[in-house]
Amino acid sequence: MDQDDNLLLKTVDGMKNEITVFLAELVKAKSVNPPGDTRDVIEVIRRKLTSAGLEVKLLSVDEDKPSIVAKLGPAQPKKKLELLYNSHVDTVPVGEIEKWKHDPFGAEVENGKMYGRGIADAKGSVAGMVMAAKALTDSNIELLGNLVINPVSDEEVGGFKGAQHVLDSGEINPDYVVVGEITANKIAIAEKGIIWFKITTEGRTAHASTPWDGINAIDKMINLLKMIDNKVVEQLKQRKHPLTPPPSMNIGMITGGVKTNVVADKCEVTIDRRILPNETIEGATKELQDVIDDMKKQDSDFKAKMEVILTGSPIETSHDSPIVKMAQEVCSSLGISDKPVGYLQASDGRFYAEKGIPTILLGPGLAELAHSPDEWIDPEEVVEATKIYSLLAVKVLT
Ligand SMILES: [Zn+2]
Missing domain, CATH: 3.30.70.360 (Alpha-Beta Plaits)
Structure with a gap:
């Protein structure tokens, strides 16, 4: 670990409370899909990214389903390299409410777990990615290429009005993609x-x-x-x-x-x-x-x-791909498993894989909890994800 890494880790540790509060705000901004109106949660994210000094662009097919493209890095990049952090803000519906012990939009905390619909799938990842961008700006770390923070709508019903629309818009042109999904902070390189x-x-x-x-x-x-x-x-x-x-x-x-x-x-x-x-x-x-x-x-x-x-399309990113190698280095430097795994569900990652862009899936939360009652996440795992995302951005872009 070099100086930048240590500074970043210190910054993220100092942000623990802010990360937890932000995560709770994301959960309280209901964004179930269908109907998929994500304007409230996108506004919460827009405010956070703007306060961190990022310029935020909103893209949408349907007015009530906006996606964010926020770039971090020099206007004239010294390194022509773009790293995309994508994750989704829409969630599946609550299902049978009687089966919930916790308010699905209350962000209640009990025994170190925070509860809520979509908190693992995928608001934990969204929180980590957004806070990683803030950690980078707070630490005044200069990137040579661009980091793009891209929280999207519409994933739970196919992603056509979210991730695919953003990709087709020409606003992004990623060399590597990290999709924030529930992998328990493991590096997933394959998906059916x-x-x-x-x-x-x-x-x-x-x-x-x-x-x-x-x-x-x-x-x-x-x-x-x-x-x-x-x-x-x-x-x-x-x-x-x-x-x-x-x-x-x-x-x-x-x-x-x-x-x-x-x-x-x-x-x-x-x-x-x-x-x-x-x-x-x-x-x-x-x-x-x-x-x-x-x-x-x-x-x-x-x-x-x-x-x-x-x-x-299925996803299969080579073990030898630089993004896999760099993610492995970051995970092992944090003492987390660096063994690549497969992702159990389907994700927006397929849109990038289809275009041949090296893509990994990595985010906090357990896949088993997605779409079920009393969905929860350990906020500490979101802090850990924030560390991974910020260290990985530095590794790729400096
Ligand atoms: Zn998901």
């Missing part, structure tokens, strides 16, 4: 990708007393799903990645038919498929399409079409 399929089988109506006059689209769907189970699901069991959970497939919705005494002429399913970083969206799509094509060959009455309704 996602594809949603909609498959529709078509038949021909007839009276249920003479079903042989028609073609039952539900029967055809049942046959198809059995075939998918035999051919694809069985194969998924063989596939592995060292850092992520196994690949998966879930039939989420099924609809079909019009009446009990009518042969169904239409049946529709939607499927959620999670792919490993070593699988591809194209490959997984072809795999399913091949089953449909096989069915068509075997059964001349079988008619089906498949649509891809949503995709998100």
Whole structure:
């Protein structure tokens, strides 16, 4: 650790109370999504960043879902390097309120835990990133490149009006990205990708007393799903990645038919498929399409079409990437585990990974607590994250 690092750590230690108060303010500024109105929490962040001397820009598709882009560093950077700190300010809804012992928007503290909806996912990360920027300005540390603090809206419903919009706007051009997500301050370098399929089988109506006059689209769907189970699901069991959970497939919705005494002429399913970083969206799509094509060959009455309704790339950042190495150095200097892990959920990180930008996920809080009642975080872990974020910015940008 050099002089700058020691100064930063001292500054962050002196900020402990301010970090906890700021975190509580973020929780109290309700930002559940849907409906996803994040203006209150974005205003809390805007004030903090402005007070730290950063220039804050607001970007939005929808007026009630703004995202922040705040740059720290010289106007004429000596090093053409941009480090992006992204995290999300929207949260999932409270769910069944009876299951909460604590006020979801009260930021109540009990036995060293602070409670609230979204406090781990991902307001703890947001607090750490914003306070890291303040620690850097308070310590008068000069960066040679740019640090961009980028709290976004819309992550919980897909990120298209948040992270993706900011990336497409041209306001940022990151060389490295750190996504603040619930990794318990571990360095996550891999995440599964996602594809949603909609498959529709078509038949021909007839009276249920003479079903042989028609073609039952539900029967055809049942046959198809059995075939998918035999051919694809069985194969998924063989596939592995060292850092992520196994690949998966879930039939989420099924609809079909019009009446009990009518042969169904239409049946529709939607499927959620999670792919490993070593699988591809194209490959997984072809795999399913091949089953449909096989069915068509075997059964001349079988008619089906498949649509891809949503995709998100997996993330896999090389162990040798400079951002991984530097994050490892920072974590080990703080006595924290520097062993790269996989991220269990899906994140906005895929937007950067898709563009080939080296991306890691790192933030305070436990993934198991996300989206559940009495979500909590240990404010000390947020302080630790603030240290990681500020030391990492110095390592990358000086
Ligand atoms: Zn999250």
